[in-house]
Amino acid sequence: MRSWWSVRGRGARTRIGPGRRALGCLHSPLRWVLAGIGLAFTFPPSPLGWLAPVWLALLFRAAATATPRQAMRLTWLFAVGLFGALLSWLPLSLAGTVGPAIVALYPLLVGLLAAMWALTAWLTRRLAGRLSLGAFPMAWAALEVARSWGPFGFTWGSLGYTLAQTPLVQVAELGGISLLGLLVGIAASALASRNRWMCGAALLLWGAALVFGVTRPGSPAGTQTALLVQGNVDPREKLAGQADADWQRYLRLTWRGLQRGAADLVLWPETAVTWATRPAALAQVPVPVLLGAAVTQAGQPFNSALLSLRGVVAGRYDKIRLVPFGEFFPGRRALNRVYQQVFSALGLPDLQGLTPGRAALTVGTGALRVGVLICYESTFPALARALVRDGANVLVTPSNDAWFGASQGAEQHFQMGRVRAIETRRWWLRVGNDGISAAVSPSGAVTVRAARFTAQAVPVTFTLQSGQTLAVRWGDAVPAGVALGWLLGTVVLRRRPGGEGGPSAGEGIE
CATH class of the missing domain: 3.60.110.10 (Carbon-nitrogen hydrolase)
Structure with a gap:
């Protein structure tokens, strides 16, 4: 089976299958932005969450056969499409209440979020080499946990939310949103591999999650x-x-x-x-x-x-x-004059931020x-x-x-x-x-x-509820631990003589 989308690497044979005629008029950068937009339309309130692995598989497949630098570039384009579409409401809604000047902050946020995805792809390709396809789901799971840390934490666009309106979301009681994201990533990697055994394993995993979801008892009536x-x-x-x-x-x-x-x-x-x-x-x-x-x-x-x-x-x-640049303003004292000018342009009072x-x-x-x-x-x-x-x-x-x-x-x-x-x-x-x-x-x-x-x-x-789920007891420890352990094992395996299997960056995937 020929690859649908692939990336030209050093000495690569570029193969574009059935999608070539449909997309032949488009430049490659736009192609990846459109793919990211496709993933954005699987997030709530869309009912298309089941399709999230399909769009992500396109990215994983191409990035796994690209050089690290190429993988970073195409991933950044993909993520620009994703976050640009997912957060498109931000400039449109805030411009009506805060003023049109707020639109200038929107591309900065999208570019920063896309850069996180791009750096993850680059680092994974550098460390995992030919084993990157199996490492990508784990790398993204680790990224999404890290994205929630610190005062600038921002969890919009976490992959697990694509399953929020499917029965699979019930698995969240076992490992939280991180486990849901891992399910999406594993399915995407399996689809990208086009290996019947990997696809079968992913299908069994999703089947088990589906059975778990549909068999959960209903909630008691409110008292x-x-x-x-x-x-x-x-x-x-x-x-x-x-x-x-x-x-x-x-x-x-x-x-x-x-x-x-x-x-x-x-x-x-x-x-x-x-x-x-x-x-x-x-x-x-x-x-x-x-x-x-x-x-x-x-x-x-x-x-x-x-x-x-x-x-x-x-x-x-x-x-x-607190919301960054909404409820607290980094460097407020040192940049006081800059903030005052920005607030004035937006028609806002001189905001000082909260404690x-x-x-x-x-x-x-x-x-x-x-x-x-x-x-x-x-x-x-x-x-x-x-x-x-x-x-x-x-x-x-x-x-x-x-x-x-x-x-x-x-x-x-x-x-x-x-x-x-x-x-x-x-x-x-x-x-x-x-x-x-x-x-x-x-x-x-x-x-x-x-x-x-x-x-x-x-x-x-x-109703007042008691007890603690596994997600409450262990938090992100289980999915993040599995992800980091897998990544470490991948790096060790790659460094062993003969440890790299599969196609090289320039060989394509049949």
Whole structure:
């Protein structure tokens, strides 16, 4: 069987099979950008997640027969297509709320994310040589774990999310999103090899994951009620300052919801109010209120979630993972003048950034132990695991996706957070300023989802869950350990005399 796409290496024989006529009018760089766009369309909310390995196989097959430098180049092009399409909502949505100048930051982000993929391909080809095809899935698994580290961690585009709307997502309870990404990479590598034994092994692996997914027991019916209060406040108005109006809006919606039915817990969105201006009326609310609030303590601003019992703070969680260049600004003091000019161009006030929280700790009262993941934090599995280990029996995400407008950004954000429910087997309650407000069961099923862009209070049911999944206990250790062990073994095997098998960089693959 001839290769569909291949890359010209030193002395290579270039072979392009059935796709040549269809794509012959296109230059090679555009060809790889289009392939990356194809992979982007397998991420949620698309139902095409099953096809993710097919697009990734095209990249793996070509990169495995290219020189390291060529592999880096074509991978960068592929990743530009992937992240360019996946994050296309970013400039389109933010330009409408922040201003058109924000569009300039979009290519920088796409280029940086693509560079991470490109360097991974280059390093793998250098270390694994002819064994690269088997090493690629492990290298990508290690990359995606590393991409979640540090203050600049960014997990959008992790391969495992392509399976978020398939039954295979249930495997996340065993090894988290990293294990799902490994499944995608292994299938892609098997398809790229066109070896019947490798494809058969990958098929068996996916079959086992599918059986595991479809046989998981359903989630128990909810026994407690939460009231999700969606304020639908314009984010630019909040920046202009309207503290009293915000309080009145959320208190009014809360009372309306409680008049329609009793609730055990009331949830308000991220930074719904400013705590320093809290009214006495909050003391009249008869049930616990977990509210997102802007808090200033000792001159330090925090993005917090406060558990209020009749106006008295019974628990507080400060957001740990702040959004880079949104909630914290690297080198703010040294680059003060530059930041001021940028903010002025965007029509924003002189933002100073927030202070990060110190620890992932639960808040609660009685048997209720809430693990809070504020907005962006719901995309980081390690935080959810830490909260469950600290005793969380329900996960809650106060969020504000109003900056995204009607784009796909909010939906992608929601689908990523939904996987946290499966990884931890906890109910996940999400309340957004203008949505998405929803209740998600431990099986990942969306039991209630409120309409977006409306002010409303929506009752949902949930149950307090106990126990710890393997993903909670071990985190990324198992999939990352397997990946790193495999990579180390590949490097050792390659360095042994006669250890490199398969075609060389210039021989192509039959």
